[in-house]
Amino acid sequence: xxxxxxxxxxxxxxxxxxxxxxxxxxxxxxxxxxxxxxxxxxxxxxxxxxxxxxxxxxxxxxxxxxxxxxxxxxxxxxxxxxxxxxxxxxxxxxxxxxxxxxxxxxxxxxxxxxxxxxxxxxxxxxxxxxxxxxxxxxxxxxxxxxxxxxxxxxxxxxxxxxxxxxxxxxxxxxxxxxxxxxxxxxxxxxxxxxxxxxxxxxxxxxxxxxxxxxxxxxxxxxxxxxxxxxxxxxxxxxxxxxxxxxxxxxxxxxxxxxxxxxxxxxxxxxxxxxxxxxxxxxxxxxxxxxxxxxxxxxxxxxxxxxxxxxxxxxxxxxxxxxxxxxxxxxxxxxxxxxxxxxxxxxxxxxxxxxxxxxxxxxxxxxxxxxxxxxxxxxxxxxxxxxxxxxxxxxxxxxxxxxxxxxxxxxxxxxxxxxxxxxxxxxxxxxxxxxxxxxxxxxxxxxxxx
Ligand code: GLU
Numbered sequence: 001x002x003x004x005x006x007x008x009x010x011x012x013x014x015x016x017x018x019x020x021x022x023x024x025x026x027x028x029x030x031x032x033x034x035x036x037x038x039x040x041x042x043x044x045x046x047x048x049x050x051x052x053x054x055x056x057x058x059x060x061x062x063x064x065x066x067x068x069x070x071x072x073x074x075x076x077x078x079x080x081x082x083x084x085x086x087x088x089x090x091x092x093x094x095x096x097x098x099x100x101x102x103x104x105x106x107x108x109x110x111x112x113x114x115x116x117x118x119x120x121x122x123x124x125x126x127x128x129x130x131x132x133x134x135x136x137x138x139x140x141x142x143x144x145x146x147x148x149x150x151x152x153x154x155x156x157x158x159x160x161x162x163x164x165x166x167x168x169x170x171x172x173x174x175x176x177x178x179x180x181x182x183x184x185x186x187x188x189x190x191x192x193x194x195x196x197x198x199x200x201x202x203x204x205x206x207x208x209x210x211x212x213x214x215x216x217x218x219x220x221x222x223x224x225x226x227x228x229x230x231x232x233x234x235x236x237x238x239x240x241x242x243x244x245x246x247x248x249x250x251x252x253x254x255x256x257x258x259x260x261x262x263x264x265x266x267x268x269x270x271x272x273x274x275x276x277x278x279x280x281x282x283x284x285x286x287x288x289x290x291x292x293x294x295x296x297x298x299x300x301x302x303x304x305x306x307x308x309x310x311x312x313x314x315x316x317x318x319x320x321x322x323x324x325x326x327x328x329x330x331x332x333x334x335x336x337x338x339x340x341x342x343x344x345x346x347x348x349x350x351x352x353x354x355x356x357x358x359x360x361x362x363x364x365x366x367x368x369x370x371x372x373x374x375x376x377x378x379x380x381x382x383x384x385x386x387x388x389x390x391x392x393x394x395x396x397x398x399x400x401x402x403x404x405x406x407x408x409x410x411x412x413x414x415x416x417x418x419x420x421x422x423x424x425x426x427x428x429x430x431x432x433x434x435x436x437x438x439x440x441x442x443x444x445x446x447x448x449x
Pocket of ligand 1: 009010011043157170171172175
């Protein structure tokens with residue numbers, strides 16, 4: 001194969017969305033697999049909607065995902081060469097300037113440039129979809145410039161692909177309908193035809209078409225929710241591609257080694273948030289305890305403060321619990337907001353009716369709590385640091401008197417919640433004095449009810 005040259009041609013009219021990232025991933029994998037070059041071309045031809053901010057975001061997010069390129073250009077900065085090429089086509093009579101009545105302002109005449117369309121059928125071979133034939137007669141002599149010095153998008157794309165020596169145009173199938181026009185322009189300009197590969201677009205969870213203007217599919221929003229870049233990269237890569245090995249977890253290098261355009265799916269995958277979370281959980285599980293804890297602590301602390309609770313050392317003691325529970329950093333903030341970890345930072349407000357175990361009355365609840373308090377009193381502060389020792393101290397009694405009857409009141413007294421971690425763990429997090437204090441509060445609450 002001749003030296004591979006591919007392009008990333010995003011239009012900077014919105015933040016980098018998953019679709020942009022997918023386009024880049026597919027092109028990156030293909031280029032790297034074949035030792036090729038990647039041309040990043042910011043197609044900023046839409047003057048109203050294109051923004052430098054969006055271009056910067058696309059660059060930033062692709063870098064964050066670990067994707068690079070070899071060359072960077074902006075379509076508007078290449079416009080002089082587009083004009084020269086269009087003048088040349090007109091000079092060769094392959095295109096012509098035509099004076100036409102404006103559709104917008106009837107009565108007004110404007111100049112447009114039209115390509116002389118030979119009007120035959122055009123067949124191109126698409127690596128993913130096979131042969132595709134278009135009858136181009138119905139396109140007629142289509143417009144390639146709003147004026148001799150104002151070439152249209154399709155013209156610019158073809159000229160840039162040609163001069164950059166692009167060998168493979170790998171893009172979403174939403175561009176298929178542009179291809180016959182682009183091929184006709186390419187032939188008029190005398191550029192060789194690249195290989196085309198149009199892959200199906202992926203769909204939203206509700207099977208709707210994803211839109212780049214919907215903020216929730218912006219790569220930055222996944223990043224803000226705390227997804228790790230290798231997880232998002234891995235998920236985006238397998239969204240519409242199955243590596244021959246069948247592996248689901250792959251590093252970028254492994255993906256490059258396995259990648260072939262032919263293995264891209266022929267129908268559109270549905271973006272599955274649960275699957276993305278599964279990937280993220282996997283990559284989180286690969287983090288060292290130190291790295292995990294350092295990051296989790298920062299997120300936890302900010303969330304606790306945002307909930308107006310005062311931070312204390314118990315925060316560090318729930319990190320292993322957090323590690324079991326979360327799939328993505330943002331889950332920490334969600335769990336904190338739901339009150340899941342309040343037990344570590346403040347004494348709960350108790351509903352007396354909820355203190356006794358199932359089927360027990362207040363007297364039975366109080367009896368068990370009294371007994372539990374006595375058993376806990378015998379433990380030292382140091383014993384409390386180990387939830388297993390707390391459990392050992394209570395287990396025989398709980399087994400004898402009924403686990404639900406004994407452990408429910410304790411757990412509820414410590415957490416104030418019907419669902420929470422087990423009471424031994426909570427006791428070890430909050431320590432001896434707070435544990436005893438909360439049991440006493442529960443006893444007083446029962447008594448005064
Ligand atoms: N600029 C186009 C887009 O962002 C891509 C054009 C192409 O791949 O040829 O949709």
